[in-house]
Amino acid sequence: MTSRITLISPAMNRSLRETRFDDDGPLDPSGAARAESVAGSLRPAGRVLVSPTARCRETASALGLTAVPEPGLAGLDMGRWRGLTLDEVMAREPDATMSWLTDPDAAPHGGESVRALCERAARWLETAAEFEGRTLAVVEQEIVRALAVTILGAPGPAFWRLDVPPLTATDLSGRAGRWNLRLGREPGTTAL
Structure with a gap:
């Protein structure tokens, strides 16, 4: 059996624009408008899930989706760095920040490491x-x-080499142990 999964990244908000570790802020008006402009263009799905953050829930709503919260899809737990910008963290804790950016097992913020996130995903x-x-x-x-x-x-450090723009679709198709990946298409364009 082949499974098909489409992942939609959240629309623009202040945290994304400022490179701020999620502070659970709402979408920007422009982000909400962009999501609303593609509402109804996504292929129907047998189930619709959403990360529990405000920006993901609001993106799903703006897309016209009725989504079920999925705790397993929560974003990276940033511990005490939550709500701070990367520049603020770098100024306060430069060594800890560099450790976190280079070592997938590091969690100097007291939250989740990149490796733990990858394992959870x-x-x-x-x-x-x-x-x-x-x-x-x-x-x-x-x-x-x-x-x-x-x-x-x-390898874990590749995590930092992947850019995922706001409001883009990533398609996964396959089955356990063998998946294909299609990154970064505009929502509403042809899916797998």
């Missing part, structure tokens, strides 16, 4: 493969990156 993908039909999920960019690293079998 991989576990979710294993269970997602059991669903027959198409899954659509509005998820944080780091979930898309974690799944891409997992599918490609890339």
Whole structure:
């Protein structure tokens, strides 16, 4: 059985624009308008899931989706750095920041390491493969990156080399142990 999953990254908000670790802020009016402009253009799915963050929930709503929150698709837990910009963290804790950016096992912020996120995303993908039909999920960019690293079998530091623009679709098709990946298409364009 082949599973098909489309991951939609959230529309633009202040945290994304400022490179701020998620502070659970709302979408910008321009981000909401952009999502509303593609509402109704996504292929129907047998199930629709959403990361529990405000920007993902609001993106799903603006896209006209009725989505079920999926805790396994939560963004990276940034611990005490939550709400701060990368520049602020770098100024306050330069060594810790560099450790975090270079070592996938590091979690100097007291939250989750990149490796732990990738492992959590991989576990979710294993269970997602059991669903027959198409899954659509509005998820944080780091979930898309974690799944891409997992599918490609890339080393942990590759996580930082993947850019996931706001409001783009990433398609996964396959089954447990063998997945294909299509990154960064505009929502509403042809899916797998």
